[in-house]
Amino acid sequence: MSILRGRTALVTGSTQGIGLAIAQTMAAAGADVVLHGIDPDERGRGIAAELAATHGVRTAYLRADIARAAEAAGLVAAATQALAFPDLLVNNAGIQHTAPIESFPDDKWDAIVAVNLSACFHTMKAAVPGMRERGFGRIVNIASVHGLVASVNKAAYLAAKHGLVGLSKGVALETATDGITVNCICPGWTDTPLIQPQIDARAAAVGGDRAAGVRELLREKQPNLTLLPPARIGDVAVFLCGPAAAGITGIALPVDGGWTAQ
Template sequence: MSLNNRIALVTGSNQGIGLAIAEVLARHGADIVLHGLCAVEEGERQARELTEAWGTGVSFLPADLGVPDEAAGLVEAAVARHGRLDILVNNAGIQYTAPLDEYPLARWDAIQAINLRAPFLLTQAALPHMRRQGWGRIVNIASVHGLVASVNKSAYCAAKHGLVGLTKVAALETATDGITVNAICPGWTETPILEPQIAARAAQLGTGRDAAIRSLVAEKQPNQTLMPPAWIGEMAAFLCSDAAAGITGTALPVDGGWTAQ
């Protein structure tokens, strides 16, 4: 599988699942635009490391995806830097858990803005470039919570179910344009986004971090494994390949069996 000469923008790729996706795409030959909320010097240092490791062109662009103009502007900045855009991975996301009846409005709005509105704006900005080329791949990192629900995750479930819906509409509207649009729905994956939930479970059980992780995973995920982010990266790379040209409008679980129950 080769992604040589493809330019890929991966949002939220300075850490976690986004960084793993960037690494796997670079390993398959794609040039990468890294993005995240980290300091520019840190992002540029990571870009140099990826370039050295995989020999592909990697740059870093900052943008706060909670600000509509910055979200749309990120695509234009990526095209200005690399001359084209072939692959968009909408990965950046945030989480906040609380019961529905006490869920803070500001947290709700932030989750909708970053997890759902930003992918809409980035897709809107990317489509003209992909249509002009007659080739494009959009991969939205949704969640098992785009398919099923869990308590205390009203804003996140609403946004991720919305992202799965956005994926399907975008797939239908691009079906004859050489563009595919798919969502990946990860289960528990080892990244910093989980730390508040791990700390809360440890406090609830009066245990350490490892026991808290085992408890969280045992509750939902049949493979009993906190998954390495590279497992999501491998699925993203396949969806971006020519081999996956016929796959569009899907929401693919990488969830250790969570949604099979």
Template structure:
């Protein structure tokens, strides 16, 4: 039983948003953004059970919507299919699907662990296929839907030692285009957001170790290591990614489909 005290009227009132990899960071920011506009949300991902429950409760209490947690492992196609079915049984349909789950590993290709390659391809690319495959029939039936894949600047350019991640994100760009063409006449749009480095707790936690390893100040690590590729020398914020997701899910973006939108401080302009 929830204690909703703040019913909210917003652009997505009564809709349902399913966001993978949303127990923290970008995904949680996106979930909260849709909840702020009246959407019920399904959060998904790994982490401390108490922290996840607190995040879920906070969404309900802050925005007066329903928030449920799906523990579906994005490595498991059957678990993904089941989580989509449970959501549709609970809410009727998924109006907005946001594929955000992702992991990373950095190594030269000849030393890249095979299990890490398989996991990165599965979570960063294949899970998008499985969620879309499961959610699309109901969207087609209703004649509406928004699919937003949170990709990366690495869907457009490469960096050394990130073979699996770059391959997966390039794959997301192709998947986005293909599905968009398949559903172009059915009221469904499919797009990807390609951020550069986003300021998240995960990135923030990397800074002290990098300062020690490279004998740099915090500002030097941010500017000369993390933001080396971004001409603006500014991090993308979680709020900026979430705001773009809100726009792509809006009626105003009905003619935007099959595209990957860069949000990278000029990285891919070089």
């Protein structure tokens, strides 16, 4: 399947977890891929080289801290210089912190809003003009079920992810006649390092091991009782960037094992 051959993807936060899975799935579909993260150049370039060798595509790695607005805003130009203009943009990088509102640290609020929301604004702002010029663009923003529904102790994450869903709908409308689509994927519990602290907390609460912690998390919210493999999110991202999804824009698509059906 080479439905993305001839396209160049920029995937933020793509050295591990869902971002790496998206990069791998897109490369498998034929796209050239610009990986991004905060890892040292040597590690990032190693992952990029492996991806290129496995899938026969071109890759590059960009190191940038997108909590800083200027670094997020510069990513599209840097990707263009490193490989080509990214006509597929996946805003995936994200961070989490859980605490009740009255003790939620101010610096965690600022960081989560900066990475999970503001960085997406900056990359989209930078990408849309070039997409318009080309009459083609695909933007996929990795939101969360927490962009659609709430859970306790996630004030900043909820605000950022709900904000990202709204922002994406707005940009979808602004670009609807330009050959550009803008959509969110809203994953439920997915098997990545991001959720490990929450698994550990649940495991500790029931005095069990990691498997017990995972069971507790799933039992509460995710009806299919299965942690999503990150590759399932990659598959949906490739679909949203492919020809079959040309008529889909402005949606927030749950991939959540039934979480938001409840």
